[in-house]
Every structure is written in C-alpha cells, then in structure tokens.
Amino acid sequence: MSHLARVPWAPLVVLAALLVPAFGSRFYTFVANDVVIWALFATSLNLLVGYTGLVSFGHAAYFGIGAYTTGILMKKLGVPFLLAFPAAGVLAAAFALLFGLFCVRLTRIYFAMLTLAFAQIVWAICFKWNEVTGGEQGMPEVPYPDLAWMGRLPWLDGLRTSDHFYLLTVVLVALCLFLLHRVVGSPFGRMLTTIRENAERAEFIGVHVRRYELAAFVLAGAFAGLAGGLFGIFNRGVFPDFAYWTKSSEVLIMTLLGGMGTFYGPSVGALALILLNQQIVSYTEYWPFVLGTILVVLLFGFPGGLGGALELLGRRLWRPRRA
Amino acid sequence: MLEVRDLTKSFDGFVAVSRVSFDVAKGSVSAIIGPNGAGKTTLFNLITGHLRCDAGRVVLNGRDVTGVPPHDLCRMGVGRSFQRTNIFAKLTVYDNVQAAFLSHRGRGWNAFTPVRDLYREETLRLLESLGLADRAGEVAGFLSHGAQKQLELGLALALEPDILLLDEPTAGMSASETRETIQLIDRLARERGLTLLFTEHDMEVVFSIARKITVLHQGRVIADGSPADVRADAEVRRVYLGERR
Amino acid sequence: MFLFLIAAGLSLIFGVLRVLNFAHGTFYMLGAYTTYQLVQWMGVSGGRFWLTALGGALVVAALGGLIERFLFRRLYGKDELYQLLFTYALALILSDAAKMVWGTQQKSVSRPPELTGAFNVFGAIIPHYNLFIILLGPAIALAFWLVLQRTRAGRYIRAAALDRETLGALGVNVDALYTWVFVLASFLGGLGGALISPMRATTPGMDTEVIVEAFVVVVIGGLGSFWGTFLGALIYGQVLSFGILFFPRFSIFAVFALMAAVLMVRPWGLLGRPLR
Numbered sequence: 001m002s003h004l005a006r007v008p009w010a011p012l013v014v015l016a017a018l019l020v021p022a023f024g025s026r027f028y029t030f031v032a033n034d035v036v037i038w039a040l041f042a043t044s045l046n047l048l049v050g051y052t053g054l055v056s057f058g059h060a061a062y063f064g065i066g067a068y069t070t071g072i073l074m075k076k077l078g079v080p081f082l083l084a085f086p087a088a089g090v091l092a093a094a095f096a097l098l099f100g101l102f103c104v105r106l107t108r109i110y111f112a113m114l115t116l117a118f119a120q121i122v123w124a125i126c127f128k129w130n131e132v133t134g135g136e137q138g139m140p141e142v143p144y145p146d147l148a149w150m151g152r153l154p155w156l157d158g159l160r161t162s163d164h165f166y167l168l169t170v171v172l173v174a175l176c177l178f179l180l181h182r183v184v185g186s187p188f189g190r191m192l193t194t195i196r197e198n199a200e201r202a203e204f205i206g207v208h209v210r211r212y213e214l215a216a217f218v219l220a221g222a223f224a225g226l227a228g229g230l231f232g233i234f235n236r237g238v239f240p241d242f243a244y245w246t247k248s249s250e251v252l253i254m255t256l257l258g259g260m261g262t263f264y265g266p267s268v269g270a271l272a273l274i275l276l277n278q279q280i281v282s283y284t285e286y287w288p289f290v291l292g293t294i295l296v297v298l299l300f301g302f303p304g305g306l307g308g309a310l311e312l313l314g315r316r317l318w319r320p321r322r323a
Numbered sequence: 324m325l326e327v328r329d330l331t332k333s334f335d336g337f338v339a340v341s342r343v344s345f346d347v348a349k350g351s352v353s354a355i356i357g358p359n360g361a362g363k364t365t366l367f368n369l370i371t372g373h374l375r376c377d378a379g380r381v382v383l384n385g386r387d388v389t390g391v392p393p394h395d396l397c398r399m400g401v402g403r404s405f406q407r408t409n410i411f412a413k414l415t416v417y418d419n420v421q422a423a424f425l426s427h428r429g430r431g432w433n434a435f436t437p438v439r440d441l442y443r444e445e446t447l448r449l450l451e452s453l454g455l456a457d458r459a460g461e462v463a464g465f466l467s468h469g470a471q472k473q474l475e476l477g478l479a480l481a482l483e484p485d486i487l488l489l490d491e492p493t494a495g496m497s498a499s500e501t502r503e504t505i506q507l508i509d510r511l512a513r514e515r516g517l518t519l520l521f522t523e524h525d526m527e528v529v530f531s532i533a534r535k536i537t538v539l540h541q542g543r544v545i546a547d548g549s550p551a552d553v554r555a556d557a558e559v560r561r562v563y564l565g566e567r568r
Numbered sequence: 569m570f571l572f573l574i575a576a577g578l579s580l581i582f583g584v585l586r587v588l589n590f591a592h593g594t595f596y597m598l599g600a601y602t603t604y605q606l607v608q609w610m611g612v613s614g615g616r617f618w619l620t621a622l623g624g625a626l627v628v629a630a631l632g633g634l635i636e637r638f639l640f641r642r643l644y645g646k647d648e649l650y651q652l653l654f655t656y657a658l659a660l661i662l663s664d665a666a667k668m669v670w671g672t673q674q675k676s677v678s679r680p681p682e683l684t685g686a687f688n689v690f691g692a693i694i695p696h697y698n699l700f701i702i703l704l705g706p707a708i709a710l711a712f713w714l715v716l717q718r719t720r721a722g723r724y725i726r727a728a729a730l731d732r733e734t735l736g737a738l739g740v741n742v743d744a745l746y747t748w749v750f751v752l753a754s755f756l757g758g759l760g761g762a763l764i765s766p767m768r769a770t771t772p773g774m775d776t777e778v779i780v781e782a783f784v785v786v787v788i789g790g791l792g793s794f795w796g797t798f799l800g801a802l803i804y805g806q807v808l809s810f811g812i813l814f815f816p817r818f819s820i821f822a823v824f825a826l827m828a829a830v831l832m833v834r835p836w837g838l839l840g841r842p843l844r
Contacts, residue, residue, distance in 0.1 A: 182434070182435050183434045183435075185438055185439075186433055186434045186437065186438060187430040187431055187434075187438055187441065188432055188433060188434040189438070190418070190421075190422050190425060190438050191422070191425070191426060191431045193411070194411050194414075194422050194426075197412060197413055197414060198409060198412070200405075200409060201405075201410065201411065202411075203392070203393040203394050204371070204393045204397050204479075205422060205427065205478060205481070205482060206394050206397050206398055206427055206431070206482065207394055207426055207431060208395075209394070212431075
C-alpha cells in the first residue's frame with residue numbers, strides 16, 4: 001500500500017476545518033460553512049446516484065423540507081435546535097418515503113422525471129403556502145441555536161456566534177458523513193452497488209431491488225434534510241428556491257464534478273464548485289457560462305470527475321509497492 | 324423436484340412458450356434443447372419469476388412457486404446462471420461472490436458492519452473450487468469470457484441451491500473451455516448433490532452428461548425422454564435436419 | 569398553442585435520440601433574440617417579419633445541427649446522464665451568451681403590419697396576431713405530421729425511433745439522420761421563439777420558463793408521441809387557465825401534480841409507448 005494511502009485524511013480534514021475560524025477571516029468561515037453543508041447534501045445524493053445508480057433530479061425537495069422544518073420549528077415555535085435539527089431529517093425522510101414509494105416503481109428517465117415533478121410540487125407548496133412557509137418571501141431571520149455554552153469553553157470564548165455555529169456544523173456534518181461512510185461500507189451498501197451494477201443479477205442473489213432502492217432513497221432524503229436544516233440557519237433564512245429544480249441540478253453537478261465513483265468525491269466537488277463560483281463571480285457576471293464550459297470539459301475529458309481524475313493521477317504517481 | 328405444468332407466455336400476440344410441461348427429478352441432470360428462438364430462455368425466465376406467465380404452474384418440492392419473484396425464489400434453493408454473462412462488472416471477483424453470500428446469509432440489511440472480513444472463508448473456498456482464487460482481486464469485467472461464466476456459476480452456487488438452472492453455460496466458449504466448464508459443473512453437482520437443469524446448443528455436451536432431455540420447438544415440447552429416445556425421435560430429427568454441431 | 573411547437577421539438581429529440589434536450593428552451597429563446605436582431609436590421613414592413621421569423625428559426629436550426637454534428641455526437645456511446653448534462657451545460661452556455669450579446673433588458677418585436685389589428689369578441693379583445701398564431705400552431709403541426717407520415721424521410725425518422733441498428737444495417741446513414749432530426753427539432757423550437765416574439769417580451773429567463781412547461785407537456789402527452797404532445801399541450805393549457813381562474817394559488821401546483829399523476833399511473837404518457 002502506498003504511503004499516501006496510510007495517511008488518515010478524514011480526521012485531518014476535519015481538524016483543518018475546525019481551525020478555519022482561528023486563522024481565517026469571517027469571509028473564509030462563511031465559505032467553509034457553505035462548503036461543509038453542501039458536502040453533506042452532495043454526499044447524500046451520491047448515495048442514490050453513485051452507489052445505487054438512481055439519478056434523481058429532485059433531491060432539493062428534501063433539502064428544502066429539512067430547511068423549512070428547522071426554520072419553522074425554531075422561528076415560529078421556539079423549539080430548541082437539539083430537537084429541530086433531527087426533526088429536519090425525520091420529516092425529510094418521511095416525505096422521501098412517500099415520494100420514493102412511487103418513484104422506485106419507475107425506471108431511469110421516468111424515475112428522474114417523477115423525482116423532478118415531486119420536487120416542483122414541494123416548491124410550489126412552499127411558494128404559495130403563505131401562512132406556514134411565508135410564501136414567496138420565505139422566512140427570513142431564522143434564529144441561531146442557543147450557543148452561549150460554546151462561549152464558555154476554552155479557546156472558543158473569543159469567537160462570534162457565526163463561528164460557533166460553523167464549528168457546530170463541522171462536527172455535525174462530520175458525524176453524518178461518518179455514518180454515511182459506515183453505511184456505504186456495510187453489507188447494505190454493498191447490496192446497493194450490486195443494484196447499480198446489475199439489477200437483474202442482484203434480484204437473483206436475493207436482493208429485493210425495490211425495497212433497497214426505497215431504503216436508499218429515504219436515507220438520502222434524510223441526510224439531505226439534515227443538510228437543509230443546517231443551511232436554513234446558516235443562510236439566516238429559508239426560501240422556496242431551496243426546493244427549486246436549479247438547486248437539484250447544482251447538487252447533481254457537484255456530485256458529478258467531484259466524481260460519483262468515490263465517497264469523498266462529491267465533497268471535493270462541493271469544495272471545488274463553491275470556490276470556483278466565489279472566484280469567478282468576482283470577475284464576471286457570466287457564471288453560468290463558465291459553469292457550462294467546465295461541465296462540457298468535464299464531460300468530454302474527465303467523465304470520472306475530479307475524484308476520478310485524481311484517482312488516475314494518484315495511480316500514476318504513487319505506484320503501490322508490491323513484493 | 325421441479326414440476327412445470329402448461330406454462331404459456333405470449334408477447335404482443337407472438338406465442339413464445341405454449342403449454343410446456345415437464346418434470347425434473349431430484350438429483351438428475353436434465354437438459355432442454357431446441358433450435359434458436361425455441362423459447363428456452365423465456366422458459367427459464369418464467370420458471371425463475373423474471374417473467375409473469377400467462378398460464379400454467381411451476382411447482383418446487385410440492386410447493387406452488389408460480390410467479391414468485393426472483394429474490395424470493397433464490398432463497399428457496401433455486402440457483403440460476405444467465406445466457407449473457409450477468410455479473411457485477413465493476414466489482415472484483417471476490418466482491419462478486421461475497422455479495423452473494425452477504426445477501427443469502429441474510430446480512431443484506433446490516434448497515435453498520437464493515438464488509439471487509441465478512442464471509443472471507445466461505446468466499447475464498449468457493450473461489451478455489453471454481454479455480455478463480457488466484458484472481459480474486461481482479462475486476463470482474465476484465466476477466467476472460469470463460470472465467471466470467473465460471474464466476475457466474477459461483478454466484479449461483481453461493482446461494483447454496485438444491486437445483487441449478489443454467490442457461491447455455493457454454494455459450495461462446497472454445498472446445499477446450501467447454502470441456503473444462505462441463506467437467507467443473509459435473510464435479511460441483513456431484514459434490515454438492517445438486518439437481519441440474521440446463522439449456523444448451525452444443526449437442527455433444529448435452530448427450531454427454533444429460534440423463535433426460537426435453538426438446539422445445541417454437542415454444543412447444545416435441546420430445547421428452549432419455550437421450551437415446553430423443554435421438555431416435557422422428558420429429559426431433561426433422562427439426563434438427565441440417566443442424567450439425 | 570405555441571407551447572405545442574416547442575414541445576413537439578423536444579418530443580422529437582427524445583423519441584429518436586432518446587435524450588431530453590435541456591437546451592431546447594434556450595433554442596426557443598435564441599429564436600426570439602435572433603428574430604429581434606433581424607427585425608432591428610430589416611424592419612417588419614412589407615412582409616419582412618415573416619422573413620425574419622424564418623431567418624431566426626433557420627439560424628437556430630443551423631446552430632443545432634453544428635452542435636449535434638461536432639459535439640453531441642461524441643457522447644452517443646456514453647451514459648445517457650452525460651448526454652443530458654451536456655444539454656444542460658449547453659443551456660447554461662447559450663443563455664449566458666445571449667445575455668452577453670443582447671444584455672438583460674427586455675426586448676420587444678413589433679407585430680407585422682398586416683396583423684396589427686384586433687377582434688372584439690364578446691367584449692374581450694383578441695389581437696389578430698394572437699389568433700393567427702393560434703391557428704398557425706396546429707397548421708404547422710399538421711404539416712409536420714404529414715412529413716412524418718408521408719415522406720420517406722419521415723419514415724426513416726420514425727424507424728430510427730424504433731430501431732436504430734436495423735435501420736443502419738439497411739444502409740441508411742443514421743448519423744446524418746440524427747443530425748437532421750436535431751436540426752428539425754431546433755428549427756421548431758427557434759420558430760416558436762421567433763413567432764412568439766411580437767406577443768411576449770424577449771428576456772433572459774424565458775428559456776427556463778418554457779423548458780419546464782415543455783417537459784410537463786411532453787410527459788403528460790407521451791415522450792416521443794406526436795399527437796400525445798398535441799394532447800398534452802391542450803390539457804396543459806386548459807388546466808393552467810382553469811386553475812388560474814378558479815384556484816389561482818394552486819395553478820402551478822396543479823400542473824406539476826398532473827405531471828406526477830401521469831408518471832405514477834401511466835409513465836409513458838397518455839399516448840406514448842413504453843420504452844424498451
């Protein structure tokens with residue numbers, strides 16, 4: 001095994017992430033917070049796309065549901081974050097179960113279109129249900145959770161609330177990613193890959209394909225909901241466009257950019273896309289043009305995404321030692 | 324062990340399988356033969372639940388299993404290999420077989436234990452009996468055609484079946500590969516006490532190991548009996564006139 | 569009924585090339601912008617408007633052909649997801665390109681002088697031009713359908729939708745056929761945009777609006793089915809107007825609910841055929 005593979009990358013990255021507020025400005029913490037949340041969102045989608053082979057065009061629906069759940073609970077009902085956050089995951093999972101029941105009956109393009117239709121329905125409801133969701137205006141001023149206890153910890157007393165929230169986000173996302181990583185490496189995860197590879201064969205080793213697909217759908221929806229719950233607070237407001245199809249396409253692109261063949265690919269994709277966006281937007285207003293061009297280059301040149309390209313590079317440069 | 328009664332299936336008016344009936348005795352080696360398009364694969368698909376039949380019954384060990392979906396049927400002791408090699412192409416050989424064990428031994432819904440060390444012994448043992456142990460780490464899609472078919476066999480065997488349905492197990496193989504595969508299948512069947520039902524084009528193979536042959540033509544059974552009977556059957560000779568193998 | 573024109577192009581590409589062309593809405597938008605530009609140069613008098621509309625559609629058709637021939641074709645062997653993403657990327661690139669050239673201000677195109685009047689029907693004012701478009705839509709549709717049914721090229725197109733390989737084996741240049749299909753579909757999209765320009769403001773963002781609508785129409789009617797698209801456009805129009813009239817808050821919801829309902833009950837649409 002090459003030396004590089006022995007390095008415990010994951011804990012190092014988490015450590016680095018935790019140190020951002022100490023070394024970076026408020027802006028860096030802001031960007032990092034964005035990246036971390038989207039990394040969770042993209043990884044949740046990858047469970048469906050990369051591991052089970054189900055391409056969803058409507059994953060933002062669960063992101064939006066999670067965001068609205070946490071937002072409504074915390075802003076309107078004063079529910080503490082400790083309950084409001086998991087509630088985001090639970091409610092998103094419930095809707096994923098409901099929608100998923102119908103979606104997994106369909107194949108490929110029809111599956112994708114139905115996920116899109118359901119997502120647009122969620123968006124339409126968020127957009128119009130003024131009483132509950134604030135309608136088109138959304139719900140600005142979602143409160144931060146009570147983080148005063150953080151100020152009493154050593155090292156952390158000098159930081160702002162937004163920094164405290166960022167640290168909390170890092171810990172929560174790291175936990176979620178760890179859970180997802182376990183799932184992916186488990187027998188359940190392996191069954192999902194058999195479905196992706198060859199659903200017919202999977203059936204004949206005893207895999208009830210539809211049931212597993214539904215389970216993956218619900219799990220992916222749950223974690224997307226958790227990401228949404230965090231995002232609503234981070235964004236200081238929840239808005240209907242969280243569930244709009246363009247959000248779904250953004251997260252899908254991140255997943256692809258980073259490479260759906262690997263676990264950390266989508267997170268890398270989230271990092272890359274957000275940083276790129278920040279950079280490009282400061283030079284030109286034509287971000288979609290740039291994004292489109294990047295996509296085209298990716299599609300023709302690097303179908304494995306960044307993760308795939310890095311893997312290839314890694315294999316060439318650091319040949320593993322064999323006896 | 325396996326009884327098939329009056330199985331019928333049509334596609335948009337084209338009758339693929341028509342009132343097919345035959346029996347498979349426990350421990351026997353039976354073959355289904357017939358020219359291309361006779362409906363052999365469709366028949367297999369009907370028995371294994373991949374397709375819904377329009378009429379007829381399939382009885383396994385006295386239990387009616389007509390239309391039972393594949394994922395349930397394979398837990399009842401039915402194993403199957405496919406005509407077009409059907410493996411998990413991007414997984415390694417080891418992972419392919421391990422997946423079958425994971426599913427069959429009921430661990431499929433375990434979402435927390437890392438997969439690495441589960442069923443290691445069983446997987447390696449099976450790979451050895453197939454002759455694929457030295458290639459365990461290779462990606463399945465890159466194996467030779469013959470090796471892939473052996474892997475397919477392995478996937479079916481991992482489910483500890485009582486009866487094995489093999490759809491053209493030697494399709495596309497050279498003469499030597501065919502002999503090897505047949506020897507392998509024969510040995511494994513005897514070692515594990517399996518009942519075999521297979522379809523084949525290669526007459527040499529069929530007549531060498533099958534004890535009972537059912538002949539299909541245009542979806543109907545035209546002969547059913549021992550190899551000697553079938554060889555002598557007039558209709559069979561007519562249908563196969565001009566086909567030499 | 570102009571939505572039908574757009575949706576027909578989308579349906580055609582899906583039926584033959586088996587890909588959902590996200591960029592179709594952008595072709596529609598480009599048709600409108602190009603027509604605007606041609607009108608700026610040539611004016612609308614003396615029948616010039618029809619020339620500019622045709623010109624706009626042809627430019628878009630040519631663009632579509634070039635894209636298919638040199639870019640899209642290289643993705644055919646790959647996963648459908650890549651093709652879909654390519655069309656999405658295309659939509660991003662082209663719509664921003666339009667912004668670069670024409671800016672973000674709304675553009676308007678004057679109606680052709682022959683059709684500037686309006687009818688007064690039961691107190692409602694219906695501009696001549698609108699009525700003309702309502703009639704033109706089905707007329708183009710019929711012409712298109714006749715081409716599909718009666719001409720040899722049309723037969724080839726329908727055959728390609730069913731079985732590309734056999735058609736190729738029979739000696740038909742399927743690659744070229746695909747390019748022409750793309751050209752034809754882009755022409756329809758561009759024409760829709762061109763004809764709509766006197767009725768609606770030409771702005772960036774019209775592409776995303778229309779693509780979602782076109783998707784809904786095509787899903788309801790049946791991906792790849794010509795009359796299905798026609799039916800889908802009709803139903804869509806009715807549900808929307810009905811919804812806006814009686815349940816204004818739920819009209820957008822109703823449309824997507826209808827799309828979901830069709831997919832749940834009969835995924836290949838009302839008049840479509842199940843995909844192999």
